[in-house]
Amino acid sequence: MRSLFACLALALGALTMTACGEPGTASDRDAAETERPRYALAIHGGAGVIERGSLDAATEAAYRSALEEALAAGERILDQGGSAVDAVIAAIVVMEDSELFNAGRGAVLTHEGTVELDASLMRGEDLDAGAVAGVTRVRHPILAARAVMERSPHVLLAGVGADRFAAEMDLELMDNSWFRTDRRRQQLERALEEDRVRLDHDDGDNLGTVGAVALDADGNLAAGTSTGGMTNKRWGRVGDSPLIGAGTFASNASCAVSATGHGEYFIRRTVAREVCALMEHAGLDLASAARRVVHEQLLPMGGSGGVIAVDHRGNVALEMNTPGMYRASVRAGEEPLVAIYGR
C-alpha cells in the first residue's frame, strides 16, 4: 500500500510539473523567466565525516577561504554574462590548484603511491559532455574534460591514451610527483598499514572531491566534477566522478548536478542523472529530488555522500547524508553561503 501511495503522489506531482520535455525547449525557460535569478552557482569540496569541532580554527578558515575564492572565480564569469560552462570550470580550476582538496595537486595517492585523476563536464543546452579517467600528468583535469567535449568525437577517454590526448591538445602537463603532497603520503602509509581502501574522508583528513554547478544569464546549465578518487585505490579503479550520469549530469530540461561520496554506490544509483530524472519524469522539485536520492536511495544502501544541484529556475540544493560537506553557493543579488558542517 505504501508503494501505491507513493505512486499516486508521484502521479499528482507530475500533473503540476513544468519541467517536462526535452532540454533547451523555450517553454521550460519562459515559464520561470519572471522569478529566475540572473545566475546561480554552487560548489563543493567533498562530503564526509567532518564533525563540528574536528577542524582547528586555522584549518577551518583555510577551507572557507578556498571555497570563497573558488565561488568568486565562478561568479565573476556569470556576473559578466559568461557561460555556465566557463563558470563551472573557473571554480573547479581554483580547487584543483588548492592542496586542501582531493583533486589536481594534493589529490590522494593510489596503492602504488602515484596520483590518478578523474574529471567530467556536461552542458545542459545540448547534453554534450566530456570526461577523463586516470590521467597522471594533466595539471587541470577539468580542462582535459572540456577538451574531450569540444575537440574530440568522444565523451570519455581513459589512462595513458587520455594523457596523450591532453598533450596533443597542448594542455599544461606536470610530472606526477608535482601532484603529491606529504600529507597524502602519510595518509597512504596509514592506509597500507591497515590494508584497506579509504574514501578520502574516512580517516578524518576531511579532504574531498570537488565540483561545481551553474545557471547562466542565458538560462543554460552546466555541471563539472574533479577528483583523485580513493586513497590506496588499486587495479585502475574508476569512481563516479568521471562518469556522466553518476558523478555529473546537466540538462536544461531539469537541473545540473555534481556528486561526491562513496563512488561505487553513486554509479549503481546513477545519482546525478537520477536527481534530474525525478524532476523530468516524476515532477519533483529540485529540493525533493535531491533529498530523495541522497536520503532514500543512497543512505539505505550505505552510500555516504552528497550532491550539489541547481535547476533551470535558479533553485539551489546542497544535500548530504554525512556529518559535513564543504560547500558554497550564490545567486545573483544575494549574499554567498559558505558552509562545512551539517544542519
Next chain:
Amino acid sequence: MRSLFACLALALGALTMTACGEPGTASDRDAAETERPRYALAIHGGAGVIERGSLDAATEAAYRSALEEALAAGERILDQGGSAVDAVIAAIVVMEDSELFNAGRGAVLTHEGTVELDASLMRGEDLDAGAVAGVTRVRHPILAARAVMERSPHVLLAGVGADRFAAEMDLELMDNSWFRTDRRRQQLERALEEDRVRLDHDDGDNLGTVGAVALDADGNLAAGTSTGGMTNKRWGRVGDSPLIGAGTFASNASCAVSATGHGEYFIRRTVAREVCALMEHAGLDLASAARRVVHEQLLPMGGSGGVIAVDHRGNVALEMNTPGMYRASVRAGEEPLVAIYGR
C-alpha cells in the same frame, strides 16, 4: 502545449503503474505473478546498417546459428532454475568466443592495431554491478565484470589495472594477438586510409557489440554487455558498454537493459537507466519506454543504435533506430525469436 500534453500523459500513466518503488520489493513481483512467464531472455549482437540483402545466405545463416547457440546457452540455465546473472553470462560468453561479433575474439582493432575490450554486468535484486574497460588479455571480459562485482569493493576497473585484477582472480588470459582476426585487420586498414573512427557497423561489416538481459524463475533481473568498441579508436576511448546506466542497467523495480550503438550518445542519454527510469518514475510500460528512448531521445541527436530489455513481468522489448540489429529472445513455453533486419 505539446509538452503539457506529454506531461499529462505521463501523469496519467503513473496512476496506472505497478512498478513503482525500490528494487526487490515483494509487492512488485506479486502483482505480476499470475501472468509472468517462468523466465525470459533476450540477446543482441549489435545494431547498425544491416540492410535486407546485404548479407549473403551463408553469412546470414552463420549469424542466425550463433544467435541461436547463445540464446540456448542462456535458456538452458533459466530452464533449470538458474539465476538471471548466470544466464546473461552464459549467452555472452558464447558471443565473445564467436568471431562474428565485436566482443572477445574477433573484436575491432584500435588505432594502434590492438584489441581493447569493455564489459559490464548488473544484478537487479540489489543493484550490484561490475565492469571493466580497456582490458587487453582477458578471454571473457564479462567474467572479469562479474569478478569485479562479486570479488572486489569496486564497480569499474580500467586499463592495465583491470588486466592485473583479472590475473589475480585467475581468469583465463590470452595474448592480445589471439583476439585479432584478419577481417578486423583489413577493417582497420580501410579506416586508417580514410582517417576516421568507425562504429563497428559503419562500413557494412555488420558486426557488433553483444549483450543479454534475463528474468529468472525467482523474479530477479540481470543485464550484461561486452564489446571491443570502435575500429580505429584512440586515446583510450571508452564507450557506453562498460558504463552502468549507459550501456547496461538492471533493477527488479523495473527492467534490465543492454544497449548497442554509437556509444557517446548512449552515455549522454544514460540510455539503459533511462528506459528503467521511465518505467519507475513516469509509469510507462516497457515497450513505450524503450521506444521513447530509442526514437524520441536518441534519434534526433543522431544517436543510432538500439536496446534489448526485459521487465519484471517478463515482457521483452527489442528496439532499434537502425535498419537492423542481430537479436533473439525467448520466454518460457514459447518459440524462440531470431531476427536480423528491421520490421
